[in-house]
Amino acid sequence: RKEVEQDPGPFNVPEGATVAFNCTYSNSASQSFFWYRQDCRKEPKLLMSVYSSGNEDGRFTAQLNRASQYISLLIRDSKLSDSATYLCVVNLNDYKLSFGAGTTVTVRA
Amino acid sequence: DTGVSQNPRHKITKRGQNVTFRCDPISEHNRLYWYRQTLGQGPEFLTYFQNEAQLEKSRLLSDRFSAERPKGSFSTLEIQRTEQGDSAMYLCASSLGVQQPQHFGDGTRLSIL
Numbered sequence: 001r002k003e004v005e006q007d008p009g010p011f012n013v014p015e016g017a018t019v020a021f022n023c024t025y026s027n028s029a030s031q032s033f034f035w036y037r038q039d040c041r042k043e044p045k046l047l048m049s050v051y052s053s054g055n056e057d058g059r060f061t062a063q064l065n066r067a068s069q070y071i072s073l074l075i076r077d078s079k080l081s082d083s084a085t086y087l088c089v090v091n092l093n094d095y096k097l098s099f100g101a102g103t104t105v106t107v108r109a
Numbered sequence: 110d111t112g113v114s115q116n117p118r119h120k121i122t123k124r125g126q127n128v129t130f131r132c133d134p135i136s137e138h139n140r141l142y143w144y145r146q147t148l149g150q151g152p153e154f155l156t157y158f159q160n161e162a163q164l165e166k167s168r169l170l171s172d173r174f175s176a177e178r179p180k181g182s183f184s185t186l187e188i189q190r191t192e193q194g195d196s197a198m199y200l201c202a203s204s205l206g207v208q209q210p211q212h213f214g215d216g217t218r219l220s221i222l
Binding site for chain 2: 087096097101
């Protein structure tokens, strides 16, 4: 079983729509969680950390469910510039990040 | 630009040649990581330094791969006797400390002919 699993999508949504997707992780001892964004042929960029209480950054909301071992990301009022691959990332220990394969989101005009 | 810097951006070489990549982390970050990413996959952890000490190596890092961080600042990743399967994006990241977010460089895209 992969350490982090994501629905690859693609999620194809119109501008202004809300899109949400999850990832699941296998190691219950995982310590910290992040969402990264990656544009085609570019490096991953940190979108937001994910906290147990849930957190919001503008149009982006992340939730963590430790009991069910999943993390979610919700994007409200989608913009064309939100089109990207979103990587779910889990910190298994104090140094190693484990990445999902990514969920592709395409926002259309 | 004070972000993570990697060079070269692209490297094309023939199978069997040796290649070396360089990473300059964010200056105050003492932790440096190397990852490899292939098409359609997320980055995979290769190795990690805290200052100049290489503290962990993935099983993915065969004996053809070696990484150094001699003065605890920049790092190099060398691949000897390259193979077709080494074609990938090699990403470097750095972080300030334990459990802190890692910040990535632009990567070096390696193509083996």
